[in-house]
Amino acid sequence: xxxxxxxxxxxxxxxxxxxxxxxxxxxxxxxxxxxxxxxxxxxxxxxxxxxxxxxxxxxxxxxxxxxxxxxxxxxxxxxxxxxxxxxxxxxxxxxxxxxxxxxxxxxxxxxxx
Amino acid sequence: xxxxxxxxxxxxxxxxxxxxxxxxxxxxxxxxxxxxxxxxxxxxxxxxxxxxxxxxxxxxxxxxxxxxxxxxxxxxxxxxxxxxxxxxxxxxxxxxxxxxxxxxxxxxxxxxxxx
Numbered sequence: 001x002x003x004x005x006x007x008x009x010x011x012x013x014x015x016x017x018x019x020x021x022x023x024x025x026x027x028x029x030x031x032x033x034x035x036x037x038x039x040x041x042x043x044x045x046x047x048x049x050x051x052x053x054x055x056x057x058x059x060x061x062x063x064x065x066x067x068x069x070x071x072x073x074x075x076x077x078x079x080x081x082x083x084x085x086x087x088x089x090x091x092x093x094x095x096x097x098x099x100x101x102x103x104x105x106x107x108x109x110x111x112x113x
Numbered sequence: 114x115x116x117x118x119x120x121x122x123x124x125x126x127x128x129x130x131x132x133x134x135x136x137x138x139x140x141x142x143x144x145x146x147x148x149x150x151x152x153x154x155x156x157x158x159x160x161x162x163x164x165x166x167x168x169x170x171x172x173x174x175x176x177x178x179x180x181x182x183x184x185x186x187x188x189x190x191x192x193x194x195x196x197x198x199x200x201x202x203x204x205x206x207x208x209x210x211x212x213x214x215x216x217x218x219x220x221x222x223x224x225x226x227x228x
Contacts, residue, residue, distance in 0.1 A: 032214050043219040089155045098168055098211035099144055103155030
C-alpha cells in the first residue's frame with residue numbers, strides 16, 4: 001500500500017524567513033495531495049491541496065509543488081509569522097480508494113519572533 | 114454551520130473494557146472517516162463510510178474494532194477488550210462525498226486512555 005514519508009520532523013525558523021517541508025510517496029497511482037495544519041490541541045485543517053495534473057499551486061504565502069516523476073511534493077511558506085507555528089501533515093490519496101488519506105508523520109514548525 | 118463533533122472529548126478506561134466513541138458529521142455530508150492519531154504521528158486511516166455502508170475498513174487493526182453508521186449520519190466506533198496500545202486520539206472527519214479530492218473536515222477528536 002501507499003507510504004508517505006515527511007521531512008523534517010521539526011523545523012525552526014525566524015519570523016519572516018521561508019519554510020519548506022518535503023514529502024515523498026511510494027504509490028505512483030496517488031493523484032491527490034492535501035496539506036493539513038494542526039495547532040496544539042486542535043483539529044487538523046486543510047490549508048492547501050494539489051492534484052497530479054498540476055505542478056504548482058499557490059495561495060497567498062503558501063505554495064505546494066509536485067514532482068510526479070520523483071514522487072515527491074513540498075509545502076513552501078514564505079514570510080513566516082508566529083501564528084504559522086503548528087504541526088503540518090502531508091497526505092496522499094488516489095481516485096479508486098475514495099477519500100482514504102495516507103498521512104506523513106508530521107513536521108513541527110516553530111516560528112521565532 | 115456546525116462542524117464535526119465528537120463525544121466524549123476524553124475517555125479513560127481500564128484494560129479489557131468496552132468503549133464507544135461517537136462522531137456527528139457535518140449535516141449533509143455523505144462520507145465519514147475514522148482515523149487514529151498516536152502521539153507525534155500523523156493520522157492513521159481506520160475506516161470510511163459512504164452513506165450507511167463501510168466502503169473501506171482495511172485500516173481497522175483487528176476484530177476488536179468495529180464501526181457503524183446505521184442511518185448514514187452519526188457514526189460510532191466500538192472497541193472491545195481494550196488494550197493499552199489502543200491509547201490514542203481518535204479523529205473523525207466528514208466530506209460532502211467520498212470523492213478523492215473532497216475536503217475532509219475533522220472533528221476535535223476523542224482522547225482514549227487505556228490504563
